Structure formats: structure tokens, C-alpha cells
Amino acid sequence: MTRPNNLNSERVLILAPHGRDAGLARALLREADLPAVVVPDLPALVRGLDEVAGAVLITEEAMRTADLTGLSRWIGEQPAWSDMPFILLTRQGGADRSPNAARLTRILGNVSFLERPFHPTTLISVVMAALRSRRRQYEARLRLEELHAREAQLRELNATLESRVAEVVDERAIAEEAMRQSQKMEAVGQLTGGVAHDFNNLLTIIRSSVDFLRRPDLTEDRRRRYMDAVSDTVDRAAKLTGQLLAFARRQALKPETFEAGDCLRGVADMLDTVTGARIHVAVDLPDAACFIHCDRSQFETALINMAVNARDAMDGEGSLTLRLACGKRMPAIRGHAGSRSHFAAVSLTDTGTGIPREQLDRIFEPFFTTKEVGKGTGLGLSQVFGFAKQSGGDINVTSELGAGATFTLYLPEVTAPAEPADEPQTNEADTDGAGRRILVVEDNVEIGRFATQILQDLGYTPEWAANAEAALELLGVDGDGFDAVFSDVVMPGMGGIALAEALRSRLPHLSVVLTSGYSHVLAEEGSHGFELLHKPYSAEQLLRVLRRICNRPSSRSPAARDRQAQPR
Structure with a gap:
């Protein structure tokens, strides 16, 4: 591969052998001053990749029955710094509705799905994002090449070993930071794509329902059904933004002091409707009261999200134990220092399949999910993570394959609150504003x-x-x-x-x-x-x-x- 200052390093290879997609895409990209080359088939695409490219725009039809061996080999043989971005044009709505999405994701790796028909601005935005990601890879490669060159010089300069080592360590840190920044930007892109996808689905329901509500001949039953659909979809959108803000620790909490055991017992009583009759829910509470200060609604939501995650891990059958321990010290979690203060440790233990070690560090990422398409958004555990952090605590997980998992939520323990003053009575009979x-x-x-x-x-x-x-x-x-x-x-x-x-x-x-x-x-x-x-x-x-x-x-x-x- 050539240096990033080569103009070909920014070109977009287009493989769309059917219809007008290739010509249309090339025209749109060239109009935006983005170099684009149309290739006739997969072997030509691989040859183009061997020369140099910034991104690949490919249709799902081009990969449906083709021999992907050569392309898969090229992707697998990329150097460590390289992760070629692919943009896959689909007619089936992206990863959640395409039956081939999982297979193509495994083959292509760094792939974004774009549903046709697309707006020209959307295509240009996605392509430019892919090219920006590729530029960061080139920058990281240059940093690493410079680092390797300096390391070679270092071996020849034994007289100034200590100073040279210090310089190389600093440069390595810069290179690693560049790589982390690249990964961070890719994570932001994944998050943005997930949010846009989910909100577009919700907006589709709202828009279609409103279109039907405008019809004068709509029956009252159907009108009520579409109005309920709009209301339910708004609630789902609000829940989605709430989960995102919870993960980012940017939600506005309403903290209060309450007894954790009573709350845990109340949540356990209603979990049967969430987990199903084949899952036995047990509660293990201490004899003494244990008070915490946090947003009670978000706390209950976190417990339910963990219970739903456990239910899915047990495939709807097993046992779930909710346990509360008081006066605990928070251990070091995921490289973060622990605390010697008193914490309430609320744990949920399931008898499910367990979590693979390579997934333990990712389960709290937004939109990360191992469930089948359409079975979950990947935001439930993100809400738990964000709520715990914003409340001054943390969430830990231990698991063994085949032996279930335990999620432990640590929240600061507080002293019992004073008796609340009597709230003034309001006149619930007033059902309107009365001119106020x-x-x-x-x-x-x-x-x-x-x-x-x-x-x-x-x-x-x-x-x-x-x-x-x-x-x-x-x-x-x-x-x-x-x-x-x-x-x-x-x-x-x-x-x-x-x-x-x-x-x-x-x-x-x-x-x-x-x-x-x-x-x-x-x-x-x-x-x-x-x-x-x-x-x-x-x-x-x-x-x-x-x-x-x-x-x-x-x-x-x-x-x-x-x-x-x-x-x-």
C-alpha cells in the first residue's frame, strides 16, 4: 500500500454490477470531489485493493452468489493498522432485517449498511466518514513506522540508551493514543448509526400513523389504534434517549433516600411478569435496614434491565437470586480504583449459559448485544452502567461459561433519613386549571x-x-x-x-x-x-x-x- 499523500489512497472502489447504482454513486461522489472508480467484479475489486483505496462501496447483490474467497483472504491479510471500511448498499433495511447481515459482517469486518433508496447527502456523509476513518489509519501507520525506525536507530546508539528509550516511550504513547482515538471515533460512528437506525424506525411508525389519521374515512377503531401507536412509539423514543443519557451519565436524576431492601423486595414481586413462570426468583435480604441515596426509578429500571438480561441468558428457565449486602467496600473494577467507604451491594445471580471472557469488557457498551436481530437494542446494561457511575457507584460482573453470571451493583450507603414532614393535601377534584x-x-x-x-x-x-x-x-x-x-x-x-x-x-x-x-x-x-x-x-x-x-x-x-x- 502507498503513502496517504497518494491521491489513489482516497479513492472509493465501487462494485455494483446490476442496475444504475454504480453510475449514480460515481456521479454523486465525483460531484462532491471524491475520486471514485467502478470495478466490474470481485477479482477486479481485490486487484484495486492491492493497488490502494480509501473505502469500498458495494451492493449486497454483488456478494450474494459470488465467490468471496479472494476478498476474504485480502481482508484477513491486512496489516495490524489497517481496517478497510466497506459500505454495503442493501434493499432490506440494514443489519436488523437482512438475513445475510451477520455473514457479511463477519467477512467484511468494518462495514456500514446503507438502505436504498438513499438521499445523496446521506451517501456523501457515510463515504466521507469512512474516508476520515481510513485517514486516521494511515496516520497511525505513519506513527508506527516512525516508531519502528527510531527503535532501529536506538539499537545503534548504546551510549545514549536511557535518553533514547525515554524518547521512544513517549513516541509510542503518542502512537497508541492515535490508535485509541481512531477506535474511539469508530465507536462514536457505531453509536451514531445505532441511534439513527432506531429513531428512523420509530419515526416511520409515527409518520405512517399520522398519514392514516389524516384520512377522513378512517373508522374510530382504526383511528384509536393509530393514536395508540403514536403514543407508544413516543414512549419508546423517550426510553431510548433515557438509556443513552444513562450510559453517558448525562441524565437528570432525582435522588432520594430509601431502604434498598424494601425496594428490592418490591421489584422481586413483579419480576414474575418479566421473567416468566419457569424462572424461580429468590430474594436474600439482610435483617438490618440498608439505606441508599439515588434515583429510585432509575434504580428499579437497572434491576429490571439486569433481570431481563438474566432471563435471556437462561432461555426462560432457571433460577434468579437477588441479594443485598450492606457495609461493603467497592473493589477495583475494570482497572478503576475501589473505595473503602460503605456501599450497598445489590447482586443478581442467574443459572444461565455464562458470558465468554472476550465479551466481559464489552457488555456495557451501547448497542452491543449477542441476541438475535430484533431481540434487543443493546442498551439495557448500558443504562445500568451509566446509572451506577452517575450515582457514585459501579457495576461489576463475574461469570463462568456454563455456570451463569453475577452482576453486582455498588451504590453508596447512607444513614437512615429523618421522618418526612406531612405533605400538604391537594384537591384532586380540581381537574382543570380553573383559570390560574x-x-x-x-x-x-x-x-x-x-x-x-x-x-x-x-x-x-x-x-x-x-x-x-x-x-x-x-x-x-x-x-x-x-x-x-x-x-x-x-x-x-x-x-x-x-x-x-x-x-x-x-x-x-x-x-x-x-x-x-x-x-x-x-x-x-x-x-x-x-x-x-x-x-x-x-x-x-x-x-x-x-x-x-x-x-x-x-x-x-x-x-x-x-x-x-x-x-x-
């Missing part, structure tokens, strides 16, 4: 209009401010009779948290509800004691939180209390 004034603070025009419309339909009297500064001006010195503020978190200028803290200081009687799809401030510092409504939220969720805070007597301005006291 709500100030909506939202910089996005479409969401601002939609939120005010929802509040109007719920019986509230909303007003809309496009930013925090305008909201402060509307509220004035006494709150101007508003009952609550409903504010986005991420806004230009003053953000929602800064606005809420300013109102807490200036107008302590005025309740604030924050909403956000994602905020690094919320993920790192929490909600600062304010009510938080995660996007996407439903009208029922918004009604519930507003009803709760507006029914608190201490949460109304004097003008709002006077208005509430007036007879209707």
Missing part, C-alpha cells in the same frame, strides 16, 4: 405556542415569554398575579435554572416548574430543588404537576390568592 395564570418561558417558538395551547385546553390562563429576561419583566416586583412559572432550562442568555433561582430569592411564593429534554447542568448538579418535568411530557403529566403546586396555599401570590377566594 401560568407564565410559560420558552425560546422555541413552536414549543412555546404548543405549551400555551395545552395549558389553555387544560383550563389555565397562560402567557408566553420568549426568554428569561422578558419573564422577569412580566412578573415585576410582586409576580403580577401569576400562580406558577413553567420554564425551559436551556435558553440563550439567562437559563431556566438561573431564572428559577432568581425567582426563589425575589418571589419565594411563586412556584417554578422546569422542563428539559437534556441539560448538562441538570445532569451534573441536579434540579436545584425545583419541580422538573422531562421532555417529552404529556398533557396529563403537566396537569398533574401544576395541580399539585398550584393547590399549595403557600405557593400563590397575594393577587392570585385574592382571585382564588372570589366566588365563581
Whole structure:
């Protein structure tokens, strides 16, 4: 292979012997100033690879019945730095729906699936990403070649051995860092592709359902079915983003102190519906209470995700033991230092097939799964990993092939909480806004209009401010009779948290509800004691939180209390 400054090193080899795919792809790539060469068959493709190439664009049809021996040999004989990127054009939707996907993935190795028909921009984006990956490989090769040359010189310079060794060690570290960066970027590409694939599937359901809902002749039964499909798909999309944020340790948690044993017992009681009747669920709890401080909902989700993983490993039959141990020290896990502090160790032990040693370091990666296509997203254990890390703990796994596996979740143990004060009673009979004034603070025009419309339909009297500064001006010195503020978190200028803290200081009687799809401030510092409504939220969720805070007597301005006291 030639040096990366050779123009041929960036060329894309195209093998698409049927139809117009080859000509169309070459024209699109050349229009984007990307060199492309069409080859007639697989032997010609291998010869082109022997010369030099940056990426390969190939159709699934070209590989379906062809002899892949020569191509497979070339891929297997690549040097250690090389991992030729392949882009496979398919008509069956990618790896999750193509029956040949697993076989072709094993043969090609570094392969991306692109479904036809594709948008020209998508093709160019995928090809450019592949070429960028190839350039990083060339850079790593050059680093390694320079390193080998310096090592050869080192053997000839015994007089300055120590200094030369130090230099080589530094250069090796640079080369290894370049290789790690290349692998990291490839992992990002895999993650991006997985997210795009899953969201495109969800958006397909939503778009198709909306198209049918526009039909005037649709029966009420079918209309209800499509509306349920849209609602269920939104829930699945929200769960997907939640799992991704959990893995990245960027979700906004709502920590609370609770007794881990009671929670574990409650989860165990409902696991029968998750694991099935053929799996025996046992619980082993200590006599003494064990308190932890974390997001209870995410904790329960983590337990269920681990239970589902165990169920699949046991093929639906076996035993699952949930065990809680208190006052434990967290050991060193995956190269990270342990801790001598007290931790609650929550473990799930199954009698499944176990986990191969080579997979133990990968099972917490997003979208990594050993299940059949369509049987899982590969995000369940990622959520557990991210939740544990963000909560100040970790997750460990031990396994032996044929003897099951044990997942142990370590969370910081805390002292028992003080008795909670009685919550003020809210009037659940109030099912609408009763004309209460709500100030909506939202910089996005479409969401601002939609939120005010929802509040109007719920019986509230909303007003809309496009930013925090305008909201402060509307509220004035006494709150101007508003009952609550409903504010986005991420806004230009003053953000929602800064606005809420300013109102807490200036107008302590005025309740604030924050909403956000994602905020690094919320993920790192929490909600600062304010009510938080995660996007996407439903009208029922918004009604519930507003009803709760507006029914608190201490949460109304004097003008709002006077208005509430007036007879209707």
C-alpha cells in the first residue's frame, strides 16, 4: 500500500454490477470531489485493493452468489493498522432485517449498511466518514513506522540508551493514543448509526400513523389504534434517549433516600411478569435496614434491565437470586480504583449459559448485544452502567461459561433519613386549571405556542415569554398575579435554572416548574430543588404537576390568592 499523500489512497472502489447504482454513486461522489472508480467484479475489486483505496462501496447483490474467497483472504491479510471500511448498499433495511447481515459482517469486518433508496447527502456523509476513518489509519501507520525506525536507530546508539528509550516511550504513547482515538471515533460512528437506525424506525411508525389519521374515512377503531401507536412509539423514543443519557451519565436524576431492601423486595414481586413462570426468583435480604441515596426509578429500571438480561441468558428457565449486602467496600473494577467507604451491594445471580471472557469488557457498551436481530437494542446494561457511575457507584460482573453470571451493583450507603414532614393535601377534584395564570418561558417558538395551547385546553390562563429576561419583566416586583412559572432550562442568555433561582430569592411564593429534554447542568448538579418535568411530557403529566403546586396555599401570590377566594 502507498503513502496517504497518494491521491489513489482516497479513492472509493465501487462494485455494483446490476442496475444504475454504480453510475449514480460515481456521479454523486465525483460531484462532491471524491475520486471514485467502478470495478466490474470481485477479482477486479481485490486487484484495486492491492493497488490502494480509501473505502469500498458495494451492493449486497454483488456478494450474494459470488465467490468471496479472494476478498476474504485480502481482508484477513491486512496489516495490524489497517481496517478497510466497506459500505454495503442493501434493499432490506440494514443489519436488523437482512438475513445475510451477520455473514457479511463477519467477512467484511468494518462495514456500514446503507438502505436504498438513499438521499445523496446521506451517501456523501457515510463515504466521507469512512474516508476520515481510513485517514486516521494511515496516520497511525505513519506513527508506527516512525516508531519502528527510531527503535532501529536506538539499537545503534548504546551510549545514549536511557535518553533514547525515554524518547521512544513517549513516541509510542503518542502512537497508541492515535490508535485509541481512531477506535474511539469508530465507536462514536457505531453509536451514531445505532441511534439513527432506531429513531428512523420509530419515526416511520409515527409518520405512517399520522398519514392514516389524516384520512377522513378512517373508522374510530382504526383511528384509536393509530393514536395508540403514536403514543407508544413516543414512549419508546423517550426510553431510548433515557438509556443513552444513562450510559453517558448525562441524565437528570432525582435522588432520594430509601431502604434498598424494601425496594428490592418490591421489584422481586413483579419480576414474575418479566421473567416468566419457569424462572424461580429468590430474594436474600439482610435483617438490618440498608439505606441508599439515588434515583429510585432509575434504580428499579437497572434491576429490571439486569433481570431481563438474566432471563435471556437462561432461555426462560432457571433460577434468579437477588441479594443485598450492606457495609461493603467497592473493589477495583475494570482497572478503576475501589473505595473503602460503605456501599450497598445489590447482586443478581442467574443459572444461565455464562458470558465468554472476550465479551466481559464489552457488555456495557451501547448497542452491543449477542441476541438475535430484533431481540434487543443493546442498551439495557448500558443504562445500568451509566446509572451506577452517575450515582457514585459501579457495576461489576463475574461469570463462568456454563455456570451463569453475577452482576453486582455498588451504590453508596447512607444513614437512615429523618421522618418526612406531612405533605400538604391537594384537591384532586380540581381537574382543570380553573383559570390560574401560568407564565410559560420558552425560546422555541413552536414549543412555546404548543405549551400555551395545552395549558389553555387544560383550563389555565397562560402567557408566553420568549426568554428569561422578558419573564422577569412580566412578573415585576410582586409576580403580577401569576400562580406558577413553567420554564425551559436551556435558553440563550439567562437559563431556566438561573431564572428559577432568581425567582426563589425575589418571589419565594411563586412556584417554578422546569422542563428539559437534556441539560448538562441538570445532569451534573441536579434540579436545584425545583419541580422538573422531562421532555417529552404529556398533557396529563403537566396537569398533574401544576395541580399539585398550584393547590399549595403557600405557593400563590397575594393577587392570585385574592382571585382564588372570589366566588365563581
